Amino acid sequence: MGGLSGGGFLLRAQMQGFVDASLAGLEAGGEEVLLTLAPGGAIAGTVTDGDGKPVTSFRVNSSREGDSGTPNPMDWERFAAGMMGTPFEDPAGRFRLEGLEPGNWKVEVTADALAPAEAAGIAVAAGEETEVALVLPEGLVLRGVVVRRSDGTAVPGATVRLPAEGFLGEFDMGFDGSAFEDIEDEVDGAAEGMNAMSGFSRTTVRTGADGRFEIRGLEEGKVRLMASFKGLAPQTVRGISVPAAEELRIELSEEAAIEGTVTDASGAPKAGAMVMIQRVPMLMRMATTDASGRYRIGGVGAGPYLFYVMEGDLAGMAGGAGLNMKSEPVTLEEGKTVRKDHRLGEGIRVTGRVTRGGEPVGSVMVMMLPASGGGPMGMMAGGGGFAMGSTKEDGTFLITGVNPGRYTISVQTNFGGGPGGGDPLEVPKGSTEIRHDIRLPENAIRGVVLDESGEPVSGAVVRAVQEGKAITHVSDIGGAIEAMGGQAFTGEDGRFEIGEMKPGTYRVEVQAQGFPTKGVEGVAAVENGPEVRVVLSKGEEVRVRVLDADGAPVSGAALFLSDAEGRELTNLVQFDAVRTGEDGRASLRAPPGTLRFEA
Structure with a gap:
């Protein structure tokens, strides 16, 4: 396989009748790879x-x-x-x-x-x-009606979705992966990836002329439903009992919307720019500007969002053409359309070149995150912002529209890995352009993650944090990236590799579904170092109940866990914290020791 550069590749061999064989964390230009297929x-x-x-x-x-x-x-x-x-x-x-x-x-x-x-x-x-x-078996039936909240009238043709279990079931991009099929030839797996990220449904139905719907084949217990209709705000209802004592009523509010014009640095309309709003981590909507540079995004609920404008596209990035994107917070209101214009290139330009061993590194993402304030919870609320761009074939990058301030600049060399090794970067007031070159180090941490029986744990998230620094869910994102040496996922054999790390000693933290977070202290990032062995235990089950000031149960509360030193132990391998049910109760697995819980 030629024409490759960089690392973080997953290689898989498949043949009918044989068990798939795969290797993760591969570097282009390395030694010959051997994959052995065993009969299945x-x-x-x-x-x-x-x-x-x-x-x-x-x-x-x-x-x-x-x-x-x-x-x-x-x-x-x-x-x-x-x-x-x-x-x-x-x-x-x-x-x-x-x-x-x-x-x-x-x-x-x-x-x-x-x-x-x-x-x-x-x-x-x-x-x-x-x-x-x-x-x-035939199963149980859930019946309901979708109405407008403003006047109680029925909403015919509304989509009602029973999402898959887990957090990703509620991920909502408002479309399916077919919107990305045009870049499939340029970006391997793009359509599958975007389809996955647009949400998984167990069942989808539409309401009739009277706004009513039926979902059949359910088991006794609790379910959640997602309802949507063009021109109205989507609604997610959780904790629905099956069988239900009465008909379920879902009320949809009037949509919030945003519109505006995107222009280039000269003020001329910019056609084909991608505009996106996101409520982290659940909802995302996109639009492309027309020939006049205009865009409109509707069909969302009121509240804070992150607003992005992307110059370039994913296919162009894969081909080494470069990509530029900037985010900023925006608040939308029910039944209203917010005006938001954007001028590309406005602000300070940050340029540079990414190299590895003196050679240029193309088609990787360079990210600039504020070094203070915001944080993951701030981003979930729509606060804070960042800027990013991709490198061209010669390793050069350009990030435009950067505001003055202190940032952490880092490189993400593979999707789902890193970013690691962030450098502090000061963008002074009054400047028009600054240059910051990035040299990727060649140190690495390699290892294997096993359970107590010695079986490999696949799909675990492994991250390296600089010794003496802690990352919490209330950390500022820039500081967290600067402290993090890198991140990787384990393969089917439980093995991982975090590459391109700065020299030093790190704490390796591992998170996997069904296990509490495990930390290993004093792991050195070196060239060709020994393999780290991490054994995950089930820990203890902790039951938590969350109540409000009046003693009533709080459903949907996110639970965060940290140790006595303030280090984050919340297992986010499913992209969300554990949340309480309708009765305010939840359970999670925790390691032994003195722990701090936060709801």
């Missing part, structure tokens, strides 16, 4: 409904019993399959999964209007096929 087993089955009739359209989700962790979120194909399962269309209700690693497997099947079913303890042997049969 297969599971074949039939899916029927309660009357014995074949279910012709369904999804199958499979997992090997005893495996730890989740697929790497940057490996879109596997991550999406892990979230939603593999789709099957067959008139006889047949499916076949092959290339499975020997062991005991669990299979879950879901289909529209039917309750899910699963089979566990399925023995899989290399070169052999195991037959299973699954019956999907």
Whole structure:
């Protein structure tokens, strides 16, 4: 495979009937890579409904019993399959999964209007096929109506979505991945990635002429629903009981909107610029300016957002053409359209060149984050901002529109890794352009993450933090990036590599689904250093209840956990903190020691 540069590559080999083999954290130009394919087993089955009739359209989700962790979120194909399962269309209700690693497997099947079913303890042997049969019961029905909050009138044609379990089910970009198919040839996996990030649905229905809807095939318990309609603000309702005692009523408010004109540095209209607003971390909306430089984004709720304008595009970045983007806070109001014009290039220009070993590094992202104030929670509320740009083939970059102040400037060499090794950068008042070259170091921390039984933990987030510094959820983002030496995900073999690190000693922190955060002190970043072995234990289950001042339960409260030194222990591997249910209760896993909880 030629034409590659940099590191952080994931390489996977696949062949029918064999277990996939993969290696993560690979560097271009390195030694020859060996991937060994081992024969796999297969599971074949039939899916029927309660009357014995074949279910012709369904999804199958499979997992090997005893495996730890989740697929790497940057490996879109596997991550999406892990979230939603593999789709099957067959008139006889047949499916076949092959290339499975020997062991005991669990299979879950879901289909529209039917309750899910699963089979566990399925023995899989290399070169052999195991037959299973699954019956999907009718399940329970949830009925509801969508109305306008302003006058109570019905909303026909509204979309009502039952999101997948987990945080990403509620991620809302307002479109599907087809909007990105035009850049698929230029950016591998872009369509799959954007489709994943636009939210996973278990079931989607539309309201009838009277605004009513039905969702079938539910199990007893609690569910959440997301409702939306053009011209109205989307609404998420959590903690809905199934079966429900009465018809569910979902009220949609009038939309908030933003519009304006984007111009270039000379004041001429800029066509084709991408404008985006984001409420971190749940919602994102995009628009492209027309020939007159105008844009409009609607269909969102009132509140604070981050406002972005992007000059260039992802395909251009992949081709080495460069990309520039800046963010700033904006507040939208219900039923109103906020005017927001933007002039590209306005402000101070930051230029430079990124090199590794004296050679230019192209198509990587250079980020500038404020070195004080804001922080992750501030960004979630719409405060704070940042600027970013990508390098061209010769390693040069240009970031425009930068305000005076103190920043941390860093390089993200692979999607989902880093950024690490941030440099402090002062942008003085009165300046028009400053230059800052970045030389990527060649030190690394390599290791493997295992559970207590010695099995590898895949999909774990591993980050290195400079010794003596702590990152908390209330840290300013610039300071956090400066303290962080880098980040990586573990592969299927549990191994990771954090490359291009500044020399020094770090605390390695590991987070994986179902485990508390584990820290390893005194790990040195060097060339060709020894492998770090991290063993994750289940820790202790801690039950928490959150009440308001009147003693009533608070649902949806985010729970944060830190140790006695103030170091963050909150497990954010699912991109969100643990949140309380309708009764104000939640449970999370914690390591032994003196801990601090915050709601």
